Amino acid sequence: MLTILLTFFIGKALYSSRTGFLSGLILATSFEFSYLSTRANMDTTLTFFTTASLLCFFLWHRFPKEGSLSQKPLKDLTIYGFYAGMGLATLVKGPVGFILPLFISLIYLVIQKDWEGMKRMRLLTGMALFLVIVLSWYLPAVVKGGEDYLHATLFRQTVARYSDGWSKARPIYYYLYNFPIDFLPWVLFIPAAVAFGFSRRRWKKKGNFCFYSYGLL
Numbered sequence: 001m002l003t004i005l006l007t008f009f010i011g012k013a014l015y016s017s018r019t020g021f022l023s024g025l026i027l028a029t030s031f032e033f034s035y036l037s038t039r040a041n042m043d044t045t046l047t048f049f050t051t052a053s054l055l056c057f058f059l060w061h062r063f064p065k066e067g068s069l070s071q072k073p074l075k076d077l078t079i080y081g082f083y084a085g086m087g088l089a090t091l092v093k094g095p096v097g098f099i100l101p102l103f104i105s106l107i108y109l110v111i112q113k114d115w116e117g118m119k120r121m122r123l124l125t126g127m128a129l130f131l132v133i134v135l136s137w138y139l140p141a142v143v144k145g146g147e148d149y150l151h152a153t154l155f156r157q158t159v160a161r162y163s164d165g166w167s168k169a170r171p172i173y174y175y176l177y178n179f180p181i182d183f184l185p186w187v188l189f190i191p192a193a194v195a196f197g198f199s200r201r202r203w204k205k206k207g208n209f210c211f212y213s214y215g216l217l
Contacts, residue, residue: 007024010023031185032183050101053084053086054101083129086098090130094153098130106118
């Protein structure tokens with residue numbers, strides 16, 4: 001429910017309240033999302049924190065570069081919320097928790113040629129906050145769990161699972177038929193949505209559409 005609420009706020013920030021409402025409704029009624037949300041599954045929690053992180057990044061990026069002093073606390077809150085979301089997502093399921101939001105945000109800034117934005121991201125202090133959140137729990141856990149725990153959580157459950165596919169090995173064409181089924185019924189509208197997003201009518205808001213597209217991919 002919280003992820004649906006965040007989706008509403010992202011849609012509202014990108015376009016309008018109507019878009020936010022429809023976005024939340026579409027997410028809530030997608031088959032795979034509804035199914036995973038009824039299970040004790042870490043992926044649902046991971047989705048929440050990565051979504052929160054991206055929402056904070058976009059809200060921060062919308063602030064004017066030279067805003068008023070009254071806006072500064074809120075602006076700081078959003079950019080540090082971006083890093084805090086990544087930290088909590090990493091605690092849920094390892095490196096993927098920060099790789100996805102950080103990759104999406106940096107690619108977005110590169111495509112927008114917003115080099116100044118990269119300098120204003122407070123990368124050093126933000127990553128320091130990220131490390132404080134992650135290590136405050138992970139270091140005591142490693143001390144208690146030892147080398148086997150470190151290997152299992154940092155390598156086997158993340159890097160090895162991604163690269164080797166030892167958990168659920170599938171052929172490369174697996175997603176060609178699995179993804180459409182998982183995201184019925186709304187997957188049928190993706191081609192039209194992409195075409196509409198790249199149309200001249202929406203081109204003036206290409207930045208918003210690009211941010212949405214990178215997040216989706």
